[in-house]
Amino acid sequence: MSSNSNISVGLLGLGTVGSGVINLIENHQEELVHELGCGVNVKGVLVRNLDKTRDVNINPEYLTTNPEDVLNNPEIDVVIEVMGGIEEARNHILKAFAAKKHVVTANKDLIALHGAELHQAASENKCDLLYEASVAGGIPILRGLSDGLVADKIQKVMGIVNGTTNYILTKMDDEGVPYDDALKEAQELGFAEADPTADVEGLDAARKMAILARLAFSTPVDLNDVEVSGISDLELTDFQYGKKLGFTMKLIGIANFDNNQVEVSVQPVFLKSDHPLANVKNEYNAVYVNGEAVGETMFYGPGAGSLPTATAVMSDVVSVIKNKLLGVNGHRFTKPRFEKVLKKPENRYGQFYFRLHVKDEVGAFTTISSLFNQLNISFERILQAPIKPENRNELAEVIVVTHETSLDKFKKVLEDLQNVEVVEEVKSYFRIEGDVE
Ligand SMILES: NC(=O)C1=CN([C@@H]2O[C@H](COP(=O)(O)OP(=O)(O)OC[C@H]3O[C@@H](n4cnc5c(N)ncnc54)[C@H](OP(=O)(O)O)[C@@H]3O)[C@@H](O)[C@H]2O)C=CC1
Numbered sequence: 001m002s003s004n005s006n007i008s009v010g011l012l013g014l015g016t017v018g019s020g021v022i023n024l025i026e027n028h029q030e031e032l033v034h035e036l037g038c039g040v041n042v043k044g045v046l047v048r049n050l051d052k053t054r055d056v057n058i059n060p061e062y063l064t065t066n067p068e069d070v071l072n073n074p075e076i077d078v079v080i081e082v083m084g085g086i087e088e089a090r091n092h093i094l095k096a097f098a099a100k101k102h103v104v105t106a107n108k109d110l111i112a113l114h115g116a117e118l119h120q121a122a123s124e125n126k127c128d129l130l131y132e133a134s135v136a137g138g139i140p141i142l143r144g145l146s147d148g149l150v151a152d153k154i155q156k157v158m159g160i161v162n163g164t165t166n167y168i169l170t171k172m173d174d175e176g177v178p179y180d181d182a183l184k185e186a187q188e189l190g191f192a193e194a195d196p197t198a199d200v201e202g203l204d205a206a207r208k209m210a211i212l213a214r215l216a217f218s219t220p221v222d223l224n225d226v227e228v229s230g231i232s233d234l235e236l237t238d239f240q241y242g243k244k245l246g247f248t249m250k251l252i253g254i255a256n257f258d259n260n261q262v263e264v265s266v267q268p269v270f271l272k273s274d275h276p277l278a279n280v281k282n283e284y285n286a287v288y289v290n291g292e293a294v295g296e297t298m299f300y301g302p303g304a305g306s307l308p309t310a311t312a313v314m315s316d317v318v319s320v321i322k323n324k325l326l327g328v329n330g331h332r333f334t335k336p337r338f339e340k341v342l343k344k345p346e347n348r349y350g351q352f353y354f355r356l357h358v359k360d361e362v363g364a365f366t367t368i369s370s371l372f373n374q375l376n377i378s379f380e381r382i383l384q385a386p387i388k389p390e391n392r393n394e395l396a397e398v399i400v401v402t403h404e405t406s407l408d409k410f411k412k413v414l415e416d417l418q419n420v421e422v423v424e425e426v427k428s429y430f431r432i433e434g435d436v437e
């Protein structure tokens with residue numbers, strides 16, 4: 001320990017999250033002292049550009065472009081990685097462990113890909129590795145799973161785990177803001193990743209769902225096991241039909257575990273308007289966790305942004321320091337309990353929405369209905385409208401809302417629709433969620 005009064009931390013990164021961490025350390029020092037019995041100091045901050053104007057109060061002497069000034073600084077006990085990226089961050093963290101420093105990170109890209117390796121390195125060096133901020137920003141969801149619900153058997157985790165896309169979808173749906181403008185706002189507010197493709201294509205949410213599924217189900221889910229689709233090619237027409245049908249569009253992560261089989265996906269989903277997640281707006285996230293004993297729980301809060309994310313980082317820093325002060329190794333990684341078995345499509349169920357462009361001719365509708373009937377997929381709702389008045393006799397837009405069916409039947413009917421002559425084009429299709437169960 002650097003001294004028996006204050007504890008020193010070093011940061012890798014001083015952007016949106018790093019600045020929030022500095023702010024919290026400065027403005028909540030009394031809370032930290034009360035909780036820990038000592039203060040928390042910052043003794044080194046790695047940045048890329050020393051000349052950048054920073055809106056945080058940091059002694060310029062502590063800024064450096066040399067990672068060794070943090071990783072091998074004998075005064076620093078805890079390294080906080082908030083620089084993002086994968087390879088460099090991974091190397092820095094491995095070096096920090098080798099120098100017997102504990103690590104707190106907000107980096108879901110890294111944990112989703114190299115979590116097992118980093119846990120191993122932490123264990124070998126008797127160091128802590130904590131990453132509460134990596135999933136759902138300011139919501140203490142990882143601690144909720146690993147502490148609060150640790151004695152339960154978790155069956156389902158479902159939620160909105162990306163702030164940027166939720167912000168974009170809310171703006172598009174509620175205010176009709178065009179996609180590009182809404183994305184720009186989310187970037188300006190510091191919610192988006194350095195490359196926002198990861199947000200809008202669903203990859204950021206997929207990384208978080210992989211981390212959640214591993215922790216909730218104790219099975220080694222990989223990023224590759226998560227089926228992903230994003231929001232970048234959504235059309236306003238579907239939002240409009242959604243409104244008519246009482247649905248709200250959200251990017252939803254779904255992870256289920258039953259009979260020791262797992263399924264994890266991230267996709268734009270139509271939520272029925274009474275679904276509790278339908279009213280989670282802007283950068284807010286919410287995660288449902290269903291456990292065998294506890295039943296339904298919901299975790300809700302800001303999923304991105306400087307101070308909310310810094311709160312999660314600092315909760316880990318406080319845990320690590322408490323472990324240090326108590327002289328215990330708080331590294332809580334346990335090997336997965338269950339071998340990974342992915343659920344087969346015939347055992348996965350959902351309700352679906354299709355938007356079809358159909359040739360407006362006699363018998364077309366009967367042909368389409370028969371494709372669904374052959375697979376025993378029944379309809380909950382059907383809407384039909386001409387595409388444009390001048391095309392009245394050529395194409396009609398048909399919206400089909402099915403009852404629940406298996407994923408293999410959904411895939412089969414989708415293929416059949418794409419191959420039948422009366423269907424000019426399958427314009428879009430989405431999963432629908434009615435209940436949390
Ligand atoms: N923004 C958010 O709301 C959330 C972000 N996260 C995660 O937190 C991490 C940080 O995100 P965020 O703060 O938004 O990112 P920013 O892009 O705002 O900040 C990154 C910081 O790291 C520094 N940096 C980046 N690469 C290097 C490098 N190679 N060498 C030295 N310094 C480097 C930058 O230096 P410089 O300032 O000189 O350019 C900058 O200070 C990411 O892993 C992100 O996924 C997690 C939850 C929420």
Ligand SMILES: N[C@@H](CC=O)C(=O)O
Pocket residue numbers: 134136137161162163164165191192193199204303304305
């Ligand atoms: N880009 C992420 C930041 C937090 O993890 C998001 O928008 O959720």
